[in-house]
Amino acid sequence: MSFSSVPFFITFAENPExxxxxxxxxxxxxxxxxxxxxxxxxxFNVDFVQGLFGLATSGNQLVIGAEDITLGAPLALQLLQPESGKLQRWDIFSAPGNIVSAADSCLAFGYRLRTKPPLQLTELNAPPFPQWIFLPFTTTQRGILESAV
Known part of the structure; x- marks a missing residue:
């Protein structure tokens, strides 16, 4: 695995905060x-080659995964495991702005207001489709992670 040395925030294009x-x-x-x-x-640290998103505070041992590669499957943290590869691999290059399942190119990270869970696998480009912006930690304002006073 070759995770990025700089972590990223994966921001919601509709509301970048x-x-x-x-x-x-x-x-x-x-x-x-x-x-x-x-x-x-x-x-999140990103392995752009393998398509993995590792929670930076976990030393990349916890990665973003889906419970199943089906429409509506919730997104959650999973232990990084090679045998769970299809549930933990994502493509950010084939559909810019989207995070697409490497196992099924019709499914992508989606946000559904007023549903549980709100972040889940949705159809790629199904309206309203979210778009994601990778914001490197190094480009954020100084103090963005300082303790709130």
């Missing part, structure tokens, strides 16, 4: 949209 964030730093924690300011659970 929000980013994909884990609810906790444990296996099975669901992914949600939250403000990324002062939030270490919103920092």
């Amino acid at each position: 929000l980013a994909i964030c884990a609810e906790d730093s444990i296996k099975g924690a669901r992914l949600v949209l939250k403000p990324f300011k002062n939030n270490l659970l919103a920092l």
Whole structure:
């Protein structure tokens, strides 16, 4: 694995103050949209070759995965395991702005307002389709992760 040396916030294009964030730093924690300011659970290292997103605070041992490669499958943190590859691999190059399942190119990261879970696999380009912006930690304002006073 070759994770990026600089972590990224995966921000929501519709509201760039929000980013994909884990609810906790444990296996099975669901992914949600939250403000990324002062939030270490919103920092992900990216392995662009393998298509992995590792939670930076876990030493990349927890990665973004889907429970199944089906429409509506929730996105959550999973232990990095080679045998779970199809559930943990993503493509960010074939459909710019989208994060597409490497196992099924018709499914992508989606956000559904007023549904549980809100971050799930949705049809690629199904309206309203979210777009994601990778914001390197090094480009954020100084103090973005300082303790809130």
